[in-house]
Amino acid sequence: MSKKLTKRSEDYSKWYNELVVKADLAENSGVRGCMVIKPYGYAIWEKMQAELDRMFKETGHQNAYFPLFIPKSYFSKEASHVDGFAKECAVVTHYRLKNDENGKVVVDETAKLEEELIVRPTSETIIWDTYRKWVQSYRDLPLLINQWANVVRWEMRTRLFLRTTEFLWQEGHTAHATKQEALEEAERMQGIYADFAENFMAIPVIKGTKTEGERFAGALETYCIEALMQDGKALQAGTSHFLGQNFAKAFDVKFATKEGKQEYVWATSWGVSTRLMGALVMTHSDDNGLVLPPNLAPIQVVMVPIYKSEEQLEAISEKADEITKELRDLGISVKYDNRTTHKPGWKFAEYELKGVPLRIAIGPRDLENNVVELARRDNLTKQVINQEGLAVVIKKMLTQIQIDLYQKALNFRDSHITKVDTFAEFEEVLETKGGFVLAHWDGTSETEEQIKNKTKATIRCIPNSPIFEEGKCVFSGKVSTKRVLFAKAY
């Protein structure tokens, strides 16, 4: 194979990688599939954090922080949990380095840890070990805690944003007195995630539950939100787990009920990660670069002056300052790019790459006519607008862009949900069209596994609002009562 083909493959992920790097969001640092998130990308993550944090707190949650290192013994306490994560743990075994006889830095073998420490791949174990000390009475419940943290999962294969070795996320861990309450919490958080994805990120998602095979290690039920990327692959955008009493029993977290009986608490955990930024890029971007929904854009409006002389620039800047103030008064983030080091055309291209939702251009002609040129990033249209009342027009347009982006993604998603009734059709759709396939399934793990082996498609979820109808499993022909959602996934 020639170098060019390898380097310039039309493969989607390549396009995505290049796009992300060029768009200044992140870059591969080369350290075992870790990534450096650049300031512009991090600003987006901060916006996501702020909104999620607000939603968590409104529903009674508090933030806390637990240790990065988890003693190995904690892990072995919940059997299915260990099985799920054992193969991808980074382990700390020593605590000191030294110089050897050649002056090379080596691990000091005498400084071996009594018990190895696991760099958290998720914090259930250490948190539940702590909860044992915090919960004694029904009065201590519910315990609703969230943590913003980094976690490490030593995956064999990494992919920028979607599966980096270290990633940032939030993980919520709650303890409840009753099963019912815990179930409600898990569903509530799924709802919050769906709300956040759709209304804040403009990414339509399908709410559902995972099959036994796809469930989180240690969970009795996994609620998820599934999104569809532009290449027809599905992406799990967030999960919320009902953990039953598994962790309470493993870590001996009991409480005294009103009646004075000792009972195990009921648990949930839920999380979203920097993977959502991958979803953002892969849902909205086009060939010109990123397209950011106004809610997430670090810069919502950029203003570019067009001028020939110093005097013109001065006059334009004066007007630009006025407009900036008006926009800021309406809570709109705006950047006036008066750098003299780059030409307007260059700036236009750069802010398109960065996905800034709206661009204002002002030149001498506009000053004369009391107008500006306003360009939308999402549909690349331009129009000339009167300077009177500009801020209000922009405010409305930002709202409209947010809605239009969601609608566009929704139309794409909905047109890529295909109902099929035969396996031939099933394979055909996955091969040619991609997207979600709605098909009957007999409910067995064996069938699910065989379909996966044959087609690479997995059951993304059993939708929360399924189409209940009599049918026959698309693979085995056995009786089925509802359709489930299949897709190839990231």
Added chain:
RNA sequence: CGGGGUGUAGCGUAGCCCGGUUAUCGCGCCACGUUUGGGACGUGGAGGCCGCAGGUUCGAAUCCUGCCACCCCGACCA
């Protein structure tokens, strides 16, 4: 961890098969001038342990061995 591919300036690359002047080209960078309503142009300039370590050779970016890194495909996964 298995299969494949690639490492040459900040980025993208030519040269490698078939060893031989001062390592090619584009973008970017610096200076000056002309430009400025969609990534400007001209002239001049700076920037390289050719991934690392050995080996073969009069001579290695090029051949051989080992190592490392990254990318793609699989298995695993938020």
